Amino acid sequence: MFCFQEKSNNSTYDSLSKKASELGRLKENKKAVLLVKKLLHLAKLNNNNTQIATSHYRLGLYYGRSNLKDSSYYSYNNAIKFYLLEKDSIGLAKALLNKAILESDFGDYTNSDISGIKGLKYLNGTSKLLMTSIYNCLAINSKKQKLFTEAIYNYKKALFYNTSHRFEISIKNNISIVYKELKDYSKSILMLENLLKDSITNQKTKAKVIDNLAYSKWLYNSKDTVLKDFLLAEFIRNKEKDSYGLIASYSHLSEFYFQKNKVKALFYANKMYKMSKTEKNPQDQIDAIDIITTLQTPQKSIKYYKESIRLRDSLKEVETQKKYKFAKIKYNYEEEEKEKLKFKTLAIENKLVAEQEESQKKNILISGVFLTSGLLFLIYRRKEQHKKRILQESYNTEIRIAKKLHDELGNDIYNTLTKVQNPEINSEEIINDLDKIYLQTRAISHENDSIETGANFEKYFRNLVASYNSDSCKIILKDLSCLDLNNLKKGKQIVMYRVFNELFVNMKKHSKASLVVLACKKTNHNVEISYADNGVGFKEDVIIFKNGLKNMETRIKTINGIINFENKPNKGLKVNIHFKN
Secondary structure (H helix, E strand, O other), X not given: OHHHHHHHHHHHHXXXXXXXXXHHHOOOHHHHHHHHHHHHHHHHHHOOHHHHHHHHHHHHHHHHHOOOHHHHHHHHHHHHHHHHHHOOHHHHHHHHHHHHHHHHHOOOHHHHHHHHHHHHHHHOOOOHHHHHHHHHHHHHHHHHOOOHHHHHHHHHHHHHHOOOHHHHHHHHHHHHHHHHHOOOHXXXXXHHHHHHHOOOOOHHHHHHHHHXXXXXXXXXXXOXXXXXXXXXXXXXXXXXXXXXXXXXXXXXXXXXXXXXXXXXXXXHHHHHHHHXXXXXXXXXHHHHHHHHHHHOOHHHHHHHHHHHHHHHHHHHHHHHHHHHHHHHHHHXXXXXXXXXXXXXXXXXXXXXXXXXXXXXXXXXXXXXXXXXXXXXXXXXXXXXXXXXXXXXXXXXXXXXXXXXXXXXXXXXXXXXXXXXXXXXXOHHHHHHHHHHHHXXXXXXXXXXXXXOOOOOHHHHHHHHHHHHOOOOOEEEEEOHHHHOHHHOOHHHHHHHHHHHHXXXXXXXXXXXXXXXXXEEEEEOOEEEEEEEEOOOOOOOOOOOOHHHHHHHHHHHHHOOOEEEEEEOOOOOEEEEEEEEO
């Protein structure tokens, strides 16, 4: 009997589903909503999560078309919940896309982006149509927030997945508009010209491309002969009765004539105002009024000023109400879900409480023992690992210091002692050797000392530079303050200190320089430091400070930086260092 009933319900479901689709196609959205509610009831009787998810999704669709956005948002959230249960990635992505579009319409671009990105993750490239639509939604969000570079990236991603010629034209037109906003008119013009080379069958779209191309050309070069294109776009839009397109045409023509012919500029501004008023578009009315008031006498402008103030206040009120309404929708949905979860949990708890009371005590005790043991073991293990790590680091440091003492200091000390025992060696040469040994010793000390990072790093770095400044070699610092060293990340402060310590040591040991200039520059987030001395430089095809140079290159690479060496024998050394702030 049950099996027969289930088949009967499924048969009724399929029949009603077809009728609902037909009503949706005929734009009978209210009737479609009533029918889908019956489908949802049957789906629940069938205990079929796929049917439940689909019914909620379709309710979201038809509510949205009926401009009942609160009910639409609620339905899409329910669809997402059941699609998740069924692990239906395509269904999830569709519901998340429509939710993202609703959030974007309400001005909640952050949550819209979150919903869209979730949809992309579930799709993982499986549906090109949905990938295109989601990236297009993300691009619109970026554009509305004036994040134009991000908008171009998202539009190009939409273009990459797109398979529709009609949608391709729309995306490319939108990209050209963003290039125009970035004042990159040449790219905007090129993209629109290429679009016109294609066959655009839709006359409204063709007029839009012609008008946008003429506008970009005029912005790029106000002397360009674009009037005939503006007028052609206006003619097509009049013929097609494209009211919103005509508003754009009148706006562009008014701007075009603004400096050339005030009468015509005012004529088109008035046409833009009347059309936008007919279409009940307050923002375009405000834009038209702004043009009219600059062209009219103060006496004639008064009524427009009053209308502008009224419209602006109305827009602000509508925007505030829209955001409040959406916040309330989200809050009500979340509260309802909490209540559902609360009652569901309470029912389960009441059912299980009797049989779980005894076992809970045992489980708590066992869990407590295991948890305590595990925690103690974890603490012990971490302590041991910490000890090993410290010992290993100490051992590595000792090996490195020992190697430097043996390889660098040992030979130099031995050679100096030999010279001391030779009475024919000039005392000045011995003093120079001792000075080099001192520098090497100090370098090893600096390399292994702790470095003061944080808010006093600039002062600490200046002290390093000062320690190498002497009567025989002057070091000039230029614009160090512009780098804002105190706010560099700790790792970058350490690398910068180590690299320049290595550079100064090699300068003292090998360059014979009497003057060093350290020039600093910061552009956006790019730090550039140039080192130049008047020393002897490297010998031809020979790197003097082999390990030192290697150490500098290795350290700069750890912060994703670049270091370049420019060498002219006997004419000094230049070193350029670049990294992100």
